[in-house]
Amino acid sequence: MKKIIAMGLFLVLAAGCMLFPRERGTLCLTFDDRNWPRWEAALPLFAQYGAHASFFPNGNLDEAALSSLRKIADAGHTVGPHTQGHADAPPYFEKHGAEMYWERQVKPQMEALAKVGIHPKSMAYPNNRRTDETDAFLKTKGFRRFRAGYPGVRPYDPKGEKKESLRPLAEVDEVFLPVDQVGSTAWMRGVGIGESYNTDMNDILAALDRAAARNELIVFFSHNIAPNAKSINMKTEWLERILAHAHALGMRIVGFDELD
Numbered sequence: 273m274k275k276i277i278a279m280g281l282f283l284v285l286a287a288g289c290m291l292f293p294r295e296r297g298t299l300c301l302t303f304d305d306r307n308w309p310r311w312e313a314a315l316p317l318f319a320q321y322g323a324h325a326s327f328f329p330n331g332n333l334d335e336a337a338l339s340s341l342r343k344i345a346d347a348g349h350t351v352g353p354h355t356q357g358h359a360d361a362p363p364y365f366e367k368h369g370a371e372m373y374w375e376r377q378v379k380p381q382m383e384a385l386a387k388v389g390i391h392p393k394s395m396a397y398p399n400n401r402r403t404d405e406t407d408a409f410l411k412t413k414g415f416r417r418f419r420a421g422y423p424g425v426r427p428y429d430p431k432g433e434k435k436e437s438l439r440p441l442a443e444v445d446e447v448f449l450p451v452d453q454v455g456s457t458a459w460m461r462g463v464g465i466g467e468s469y470n471t472d473m474n475d476i477l478a479a480l481d482r483a484a485a486r487n488e489l490i491v492f493f494s495h496n497i498a499p500n501a502k503s504i505n506m507k508t509e510w511l512e513r514i515l516a517h518a519h520a521l522g523m524r525i526v527g528f529d530e531l532d
């Protein structure tokens with residue numbers, strides 16, 4: 273009898289696992305600005321953990337830049353524009369119109385990237401500034417996802433004056449997006465990583481624990497990747513800890529273009 277009950281229990285559990293596979297959250301790391309040499313140098317570190325990220329260069333993309341970005345895309349990462357002039361979208365839309373933003377700020381980068389076979393579906397807004405109108409317009413140009421930020425959650429704060437008011441990241445509910453809502457979400461909000469955003473590694477790792485336990489998506493943004501990087505940049509040693517922790521938790525670590 274005991275054997276039959278044990279067998280029955282086993283079958284119920286096995287069926288449950290098949291019906292409800294355990295998903296362990298998603299981590300999206302994003303990197304902005306003109307830092308492709310160091311992004312390229314970090315590719316083996318991402319590969320070590322089977323991880324992909326999203327990279328958003330701004331400004332003119334010459335042959336050297338495009339060669340780096342092609343290698344980054346070839347390694348499975350997402351690459352997209354961050355605009356030609358690092359121009360904040362909402363005031364630009366207001367002053368010059370949406371079409372001009374596309375023509376002058378986004379299209380030149382799209383054309384440059386197309387030369388090396390990169391056709392972006394994701395972009396990062398300069399200074400994280402966006403509106404529903406800017407998203408809606410840029411969707412008509414073929415974009416699927418837009419990286420922006422969370423005002424106030426981890427503000428740019430190089431003097432540490434806002435440090436006291438910060439809540440532990442794992443308690444800031446708006447930072448976490450249930451994975452089943454990712455498909456219907458274009459606005460990807462990121463939390464800044466860097467000394468100037470008051471980054472505390474234990475705080476970040478605890479946020480990953482929460483995302484994994486509740487099967488949520490969390491997005492971060494940073495800029496350069498270098499050993500003991502300062503200011504708004506990612507320390508290589510931080511990146512390694514984040515990747516190792518997320519990997520050990522069984523999280524998906526993917527670029528935006530892999531979310532669908």
Ligand SMILES: [Zn+2]
Nearest residue numbers: 304305398399
């Ligand atoms: Zn930027």
